[in-house]
Amino acid sequence: MTVLAELDRPTHDTRLTLATLPTPALLLDVTKMDRNIARLAGLLAAHGVTPRPHLKTTKTIGSARRLYPDAPGPITVSTLAEAEYFAREGGFTDITYAVGLDPSKAARAIRLVAEGVDLKVTLDTVAQAQALGAAGTGPAAFIEIDCDGHRGGLTPDDPALIAVAQALRDAGVPLAGVLTHAGESYALNDPDALAAAAEGERAAAVAAAEALRAAGFDCPIVSVGSTPTAHFARNLDGVTEVRAGVYTVFDLVMHGIGVCRIEDIAVSVLATVIGTKPEKGWILVDAGWMAMSRDRGTGGQAVDQGYGIVCDLAGTPYPDLIVEQASQEHGILAVRAGSAAALPDLPIGSRVRILPNHACATGAQHEAYQVIEGDDPTIVAQWQRMRGW
Numbered sequence: 001m002t003v004l005a006e007l008d009r010p011t012h013d014t015r016l017t018l019a020t021l022p023t024p025a026l027l028l029d030v031t032k033m034d035r036n037i038a039r040l041a042g043l044l045a046a047h048g049v050t051p052r053p054h055l056k057t058t059k060t061i062g063s064a065r066r067l068y069p070d071a072p073g074p075i076t077v078s079t080l081a082e083a084e085y086f087a088r089e090g091g092f093t094d095i096t097y098a099v100g101l102d103p104s105k106a107a108r109a110i111r112l113v114a115e116g117v118d119l120k121v122t123l124d125t126v127a128q129a130q131a132l133g134a135a136g137t138g139p140a141a142f143i144e145i146d147c148d149g150h151r152g153g154l155t156p157d158d159p160a161l162i163a164v165a166q167a168l169r170d171a172g173v174p175l176a177g178v179l180t181h182a183g184e185s186y187a188l189n190d191p192d193a194l195a196a197a198a199e200g201e202r203a204a205a206v207a208a209a210e211a212l213r214a215a216g217f218d219c220p221i222v223s224v225g226s227t228p229t230a231h232f233a234r235n236l237d238g239v240t241e242v243r244a245g246v247y248t249v250f251d252l253v254m255h256g257i258g259v260c261r262i263e264d265i266a267v268s269v270l271a272t273v274i275g276t277k278p279e280k281g282w283i284l285v286d287a288g289w290m291a292m293s294r295d296r297g298t299g300g301q302a303v304d305q306g307y308g309i310v311c312d313l314a315g316t317p318y319p320d321l322i323v324e325q326a327s328q329e330h331g332i333l334a335v336r337a338g339s340a341a342a343l344p345d346l347p348i349g350s351r352v353r354i355l356p357n358h359a360c361a362t363g364a365q366h367e368a369y370q371v372i373e374g375d376d377p378t379i380v381a382q383w384q385r386m387r388g389w
Helices: 030-047 061-067 080-090 103-114 126-135 160-171 183-187 191-214 227-232 252-257 359-363
Strands: 025-029 075-077 094-100 118-123 140-145 175-180 221-224 267-277 282-285 309-311 317-326 331-335 351-355 368-373 378-384
Touching (some): 075 080, 080 103, 103 126, 126 160, 140 191, 175 191, 183 191, 183 252, 191 221, 227 252
Parallel strands (some): 025 368, 140 175
Antiparallel strands (some): 025 267, 267 282, 309 317, 309 351, 317 331
């Protein structure tokens, strides 16, 4: 495996600037990223719990090194391809695969364990436990807990919780602990409601762990996490680790929830003006949904940001200018409906930066990040993203 310190030395054309970089291009402001990382690290340190950052958003060794500048630490992934990438290319050996296990992937997980990776998988059925054990000596397993009805998992009082733990024991699979995710927190925007969601997440995970222990099972790890609840938790008693992912770069959905400021969003898409329709109040750019993704996650929030907020090259938003419409390779910029702001004068060839609704989905459209820093942003590196499953 490659050690982390040997990576994050990407080459890039030093002649390229935001004025000459081919567009559309994915930008990452590393100064903002570092600030976001430090913010959550401080919050979790105050609670005395360990962060296990989720790398599904950025999917790059470069961002992993910002999280762990000295040596690889505990991480979360959403695909086995991510686990393989961060283990083999970054030297990470403490990895949680936080998606329900497809039994046909058990052999692939076992191969990573054979390479020296402490891989932990996630499941919530007896059938999955039996299939994992039948595949051979391999990873430990988390039992997924349903804390808010958002996705999979077992409620803490479900008799199946003990049955799954027993199936793991019978199959010779170590029980890593319990894992939950408060996905319903993404529908909130009130600090007290977010704190209540965080407490519901904590209480469900701790109750499940206590039920397992009372039944005679070790439950060493109690893992919770979502970016909203991680930032609004007031009590993490009984929790051993917190997983969060998009917090490293944030996005407009997180801003709408109230987790971050606009100026904390570290990811943007660089685009070029390719047309104007002043009679319609439009400016056309070369970034459509293939560059931004089709995610319209702010559409159900108090402020609909269209396909993204439009900024100048320094990252300052134009007043009420959004990507109102998107086709495959065209974005249509317009002033938000009801606003008195004027359409800015952006001639053909002008460059803009667009803040995305969902950083995970927008990142998935691109091969690499152009890493920038400074008030007059300079491209300082290129970070390749891994892709696939």
